[in-house]
Amino acid sequence: MRLSRYFLPILKEAPKEAEIVSHRLMLRAGMMRQQNAGIYSWLPLGLKVLKKIEAVVREEQDRSGAVEILMPSIQPADLWRESGRYDAYGKEMLRIVDRHEREMLYGPTAEEVVTDIFRTYVRSYRDLPLNLYNIQWKFRDEVRPRFGVMRGREFLMKDAYSFDVDQAGALRAYHKMFVAYLRTYKRLGLTAIPMRADTGPIGGKLSHEFIILASTGESAVFCDKDLLDLPVPGEDVDFEGDLSPVVDMFTSRYAATDEMHDEAAFAALPEERRVSARGIEVGHIFSFGTKYSEPMGAKVAMPDGSEQPVIMGSYGIGVSRLIGAIIEASHDDAGIIWPESVAPFGAGVISLRPDDAAVTAACEDAYAKLSAAGKDPLYDDTAARPGAKFASMDLIGLPWQIIIGPKGLADGVVELKRRATGDKELVSLESAIARVTEKA
Amino acid sequence: MRLSRYFLPILKEAPKEAEIVSHRLMLRAGMMRQQNAGIYSWLPLGLKVLKKIEAVVREEQDRSGAVEILMPSIQPADLWRESGRYDAYGKEMLRIVDRHEREMLYGPTAEEVVTDIFRTYVRSYRDLPLNLYNIQWKFRDEVRPRFGVMRGREFLMKDAYSFDVDQAGALRAYHKMFVAYLRTYKRLGLTAIPMRADTGPIGGKLSHEFIILASTGESAVFCDKDLLDLPVPGEDVDFEGDLSPVVDMFTSRYAATDEMHDEAAFAALPEERRVSARGIEVGHIFSFGTKYSEPMGAKVAMPDGSEQPVIMGSYGIGVSRLIGAIIEASHDDAGIIWPESVAPFGAGVISLRPDDAAVTAACEDAYAKLSAAGKDPLYDDTAARPGAKFASMDLIGLPWQIIIGPKGLADGVVELKRRATGDKELVSLESAIARVTEKA
Numbered sequence: 077m078r079l080s081r082y083f084l085p086i087l088k089e090a091p092k093e094a095e096i097v098s099h100r101l102m103l104r105a106g107m108m109r110q111q112n113a114g115i116y117s118w119l120p121l122g123l124k125v126l127k128k129i130e131a132v133v134r135e136e137q138d139r140s141g142a143v144e145i146l147m148p149s150i151q152p153a154d155l156w157r158e159s160g161r162y163d164a165y166g167k168e169m170l171r172i173v174d175r176h177e178r179e180m181l182y183g184p185t186a187e188e189v190v191t192d193i194f195r196t197y198v199r200s201y202r203d204l205p206l207n208l209y210n211i212q213w214k215f216r217d218e219v220r221p222r223f224g225v226m227r228g229r230e231f232l233m234k235d236a237y238s239f240d241v242d243q244a245g246a247l248r249a250y251h252k253m254f255v256a257y258l259r260t261y262k263r264l265g266l267t268a269i270p271m272r273a274d275t276g277p278i279g280g281k282l283s284h285e286f287i288i289l290a291s292t293g294e295s296a297v298f299c300d301k302d303l304l305d306l307p308v309p310g311e312d313v314d315f316e317g318d319l320s321p322v323v324d325m326f327t328s329r330y331a332a333t334d335e336m337h338d339e340a341a342f343a344a345l346p347e348e349r350r351v352s353a354r355g356i357e358v359g360h361i362f363s364f365g366t367k368y369s370e371p372m373g374a375k376v377a378m379p380d381g382s383e384q385p386v387i388m389g390s391y392g393i394g395v396s397r398l399i400g401a402i403i404e405a406s407h408d409d410a411g412i413i414w415p416e417s418v419a420p421f422g423a424g425v426i427s428l429r430p431d432d433a434a435v436t437a438a439c440e441d442a443y444a445k446l447s448a449a450g451k452d453p454l455y456d457d458t459a460a461r462p463g464a465k466f467a468s469m470d471l472i473g474l475p476w477q478i479i480i481g482p483k484g485l486a487d488g489v490v491e492l493k494r495r496a497t498g499d500k501e502l503v504s505l506e507s508a509i510a511r512v513t514e515k516a
Numbered sequence: 517m518r519l520s521r522y523f524l525p526i527l528k529e530a531p532k533e534a535e536i537v538s539h540r541l542m543l544r545a546g547m548m549r550q551q552n553a554g555i556y557s558w559l560p561l562g563l564k565v566l567k568k569i570e571a572v573v574r575e576e577q578d579r580s581g582a583v584e585i586l587m588p589s590i591q592p593a594d595l596w597r598e599s600g601r602y603d604a605y606g607k608e609m610l611r612i613v614d615r616h617e618r619e620m621l622y623g624p625t626a627e628e629v630v631t632d633i634f635r636t637y638v639r640s641y642r643d644l645p646l647n648l649y650n651i652q653w654k655f656r657d658e659v660r661p662r663f664g665v666m667r668g669r670e671f672l673m674k675d676a677y678s679f680d681v682d683q684a685g686a687l688r689a690y691h692k693m694f695v696a697y698l699r700t701y702k703r704l705g706l707t708a709i710p711m712r713a714d715t716g717p718i719g720g721k722l723s724h725e726f727i728i729l730a731s732t733g734e735s736a737v738f739c740d741k742d743l744l745d746l747p748v749p750g751e752d753v754d755f756e757g758d759l760s761p762v763v764d765m766f767t768s769r770y771a772a773t774d775e776m777h778d779e780a781a782f783a784a785l786p787e788e789r790r791v792s793a794r795g796i797e798v799g800h801i802f803s804f805g806t807k808y809s810e811p812m813g814a815k816v817a818m819p820d821g822s823e824q825p826v827i828m829g830s831y832g833i834g835v836s837r838l839i840g841a842i843i844e845a846s847h848d849d850a851g852i853i854w855p856e857s858v859a860p861f862g863a864g865v866i867s868l869r870p871d872d873a874a875v876t877a878a879c880e881d882a883y884a885k886l887s888a889a890g891k892d893p894l895y896d897d898t899a900a901r902p903g904a905k906f907a908s909m910d911l912i913g914l915p916w917q918i919i920i921g922p923k924g925l926a927d928g929v930v931e932l933k934r935r936a937t938g939d940k941e942l943v944s945l946e947s948a949i950a951r952v953t954e955k956a
Binding site: 156 | 521525546556557563566581588589590592629638648712875
């Protein structure tokens with residue numbers, strides 16, 4: 077993309093309302109604009125990152141065997157009356173009445189809708205196991221939205237729902253999502269720790285939150301330091317095989333959120349392994365049995381001819397919130413440092429003199445070659461001052477920068493900068509392109 | 517995808533509520549489920565098609581130079597008060613009040629929000645031209661939703677918004693979208709005719725609807741038969757060049773919707789060129805000048821230092837509605853016939869005897885080779901009867917079917933079926949795979 081044809085409204089000053097670094101940087105980098113408390117427009121740079129995160133989440137859901145659907149944002153109130161949650165959900169639910177006085181709501185989650193889909197079509201144990209997921213906008217009418225995408229009202233969530241005939245199957249489904257989540261966060265450059273968690277309004281007994289450690293985290297968390305370095309399964313992991321050794325490895329170490337914390341168990345750890353920190357929740361998984369299938373009549377015929385309510389679980393990842401979490405985990409004073417997997421562009425090409433024919437020719441050459449190599453470069457071809465260009469490029473945090481000016485070209489070199497380390501090298505244009513495009 | 521691990525709930529009977537063929541076929545093929553009047557869950561097959569259409573729309577918007585953003589579904593009422601449309605819009609607007617009694621709405625379109633984004637960041641004529649688009653769910657509270665996705669309440673729309681300093685620039689922006697739309701429909705296998713149209717609540721003077729001819733269309737349309745065969749620009753079209761010859765070629769022939777129809781002009785055509793038919797609107801473009809920028813104060817500094825309201829246009833494609841339009845245009849008694857560009861899977865592999873080792877080996881071979889070639893096959897590995905498998909595969913309308921059974925294998929052949937023509941051939945498995953994977 078040529079910057080002259082793009083829409084990247086960089087702000088020089090951090091807006092006052094932004095209290096945490098990810099919120100400040102997302103506003104300054106022109107990633108989003110608040111339209112209403114906790115409701116954002118995604119500007120081009122922010123949307124690109126959002127879509128990259130969404131793609132990683134989708135790939136790992138697909139790999140685990142979950143099947144994608146898309147449920148509507150507006151749901152009928154009657155379904156929530158069937159489950160008993162309509163009155164119980166409280167003011168976080170955005171309630172709506174249509175022109176015919178029908179009661180509806182903007183879905184904060186979708187257990188009811190997916191259970192309705194299931195009971196409409198599925199009749200037999202033969203059709204199980206089944207895991208249906210969707211990546212859809214949700215709305216929770218937070219009393220005090222803040223921290224940008226970390227606690228917004230309209231937010232993008234991946235929510236999956238598993239259906240099994242028995243507890244053993246339900247546990248396998250839970251393990252699949254557990255491992256899919258570990259892989260997802262790893263690919264996003266995050267170290268997420270599964271912690272036993274309270275189940276809240278979703279219900280059920282077995283639940284884990286996936287937590288990133290960050291000083292701006294919303295809650296206190298406690299865990300065994302060993303958890304920070306455990307290996308995450310590779311992409312060859314067999315989701316049809318036994319995943320319990322992986323799950324056991326993570327769950328046998330102490331890790332708990334505030335609500336579930338057991339001080340005595342934590343104190344039993346050697347002192348150097350006790351991590352007491354703040355955490356950001358980036359996922360939450362639940363196994364809740366027949367909480368929805370029983371009242372909503374979602375049953376399957378069993379081999380012996382009997383009918384039985386299906387055993388369910390639900391599994392959420394806050395896709396838009398992950399952008400904030402990644403920035404909290406990866407930034408410096410100059411701006412964002414994107415992991416390669418979600419960087420909005422693979423590299424930046426900075427022209428120091430757009431009015432110089434040799435510089436422009438070299439920039440166009442780099443732009444064409446990086447594009448052809450699939451690196452999707454952002455080419456700053458504008459007339460802005462070099463200092464402003466450097467600051468903007470550091471702020472938006474692309475992994476590489478190739479800086480091209482007349483002096484260097486006269487010596488046969490360009491500057492190659494690695495954003496994460498700040499390392500700069502003077503190399504030939506060909507070498508710079510080769511470095512940026514080489515496989516990791 | 518192996519059908520045994522997929523979720524494809526085929527219905528034997530068309531539900532009564534479905535009045536038109538696309539609605540019937542989408543329900544029978546397990547593409548979607550109605551959750552509420554005019555509000556649907558997208559089941560896996562339907563979602564795959566929706567995403568393919570969305571991808572084509574996105575590619576052509578990008579090619580034309582438009583830049584993607586994403587505006588929220590929930591918009592503040594105050595912005596609509598600024599433009600004067602909040603009270604004028606009527607009951608089709610879904611109005612919402614949040615927990616703090618703030619008035620909001622589910623966006624039926626986004627002129628106000630995008631104008632707000634523009635005025636926040638853009639100050640100078642130097643930043644123009646600019647075209648921002650988004651592909652986002654919209655809600656229109658239709659008094660009588662029907663015809664499935666053709667007149668739903670929650671629907672997916674691509675809406676683009678252009679910003680220019682003068683009328684000449686605005687016309688270039690209009691021409692770019694005009695040509696991008698022609699290319700989009702062509703790639704979707706549709707013949708869409710641009711027709712002069714009424715501007716309705718969006719406002720402005722210059723407007724075209726893009727119309728598909730179909731007997732189930734919602735309105736009467738009139739056009740010159742020549743329009744059905746005009747050439748559409750290829751992907752090498754220069755969007756920075758002069759597009760007016762293309763636009764003139766289409767707009768110089770008679771074509772009008774009911775509201776704009778001029779019987780005298782139509783009657784002047786030779787009788788054999790007069791097409792009087794029903795049409796389905798699949799897109800609508802508007803040039804409306806300063807209708808929003810003036811009241812909302814979206815101005816740019818001009819070269820002479822003066823400030824001037826920006827000239828705008830908006831451009832919509834009903835992405836979810838297009839699925840219905842494509843099915844209306846491409847089906848037979850047995851079911852849907854997808855154009856290759858949007859087929860949910862590239863080919864079907866049908867095992868006639870999943871309990872036969874040789875058949876299974878051949879099916880697995882076909883499945884692996886088609887997958888490796890990027891054809892994303894659907895492999896019916898279930899225990900259903902052959903007749904049911906044939907009917908389902910015809911119903912869901914994949915371009916190719918490879919049917920593998922023990923008798924054929926004994927003779928060294930499989931059956932290759934082309935869904936569009938119904939042509940069947942007995943060929944070797946290798947030939948069948950070669951035919952399916954060869955470039956069109």
